[in-house]
Amino acid sequence: DAGVIQSPRHEVTEMGQEVTLRCKPISGHDYLFWYRQTMMRGLELLIYFNNNVPIDDSGMPEDRFSAKMPNASFSTLKIQPSEPRDSAVYFCASAQELQPQHFGDGTRLSIL
Amino acid sequence: AQSVTQPDIHITVSEGASLELRCNYSYGATPYLFWYVQSPGQGLQLLLKYFSGDTLVQGIKGFEAEFKRSQSSFNLRKPSVHWSDAAEYFCAVVTGNQFYFGTGTSLTVIP
Numbered sequence: 001d002a003g004v005i006q007s008p009r010h011e012v013t014e015m016g017q018e019v020t021l022r023c024k025p026i027s028g029h030d031y032l033f034w035y036r037q038t039m040m041r042g043l044e045l046l047i048y049f050n051n052n053v054p055i056d057d058s059g060m061p062e063d064r065f066s067a068k069m070p071n072a073s074f075s076t077l078k079i080q081p082s083e084p085r086d087s088a089v090y091f092c093a094s095a096q097e098l099q100p101q102h103f104g105d106g107t108r109l110s111i112l
Numbered sequence: 113a114q115s116v117t118q119p120d121i122h123i124t125v126s127e128g129a130s131l132e133l134r135c136n137y138s139y140g141a142t143p144y145l146f147w148y149v150q151s152p153g154q155g156l157q158l159l160l161k162y163f164s165g166d167t168l169v170q171g172i173k174g175f176e177a178e179f180k181r182s183q184s185s186f187n188l189r190k191p192s193v194h195w196s197d198a199a200e201y202f203c204a205v206v207t208g209n210q211f212y213f214g215t216g217t218s219l220t221v222i223p
Binding site (some may be wrong): 004102105 | 154157202
């Protein structure tokens, strides 16, 4: 089992640029979650999908953020345009029904 | 509203000492409860989970947790802490289709 795979591991870009974070969930898992972690706010749930359908996106901070899940094995989180306050570690997690979530190693995003 | 509270932001213990990390939840029914650990630069790793049945659950790395319905608590314990246990610990609750994480407790282990 390869676990949840996130890419890239690190991203440094200038403000105003588009940022795309990628996630491959564990095969067979029907839930996928995107989180953001910062020192100030801790771990925040941004959005989650069930069977590729967004269920709750109330945690998405603003319209600059969007997430898609075109199929069961791939999801993206996009920020356009990016701002320095978006700097954080972004985690993807997947789960099967209500079983525990399995987390990826995260993408450390720095917006200059 | 449902919530998860970890009242201790930071705890320091000596190696070999016992440990208890507190977690309280606010929910009418019994939720599914989890403890995760996060080492620096890593994602969260599941330590243990409670769904139903025996209220004392055993997890990995020598950790255990006890569900106490009367106190709405799910405290994490370890009888003897190792230096490698220094990390951030998160309590989590799943109720229906809602997922909640606590704010985390940072554990420092001193020799």
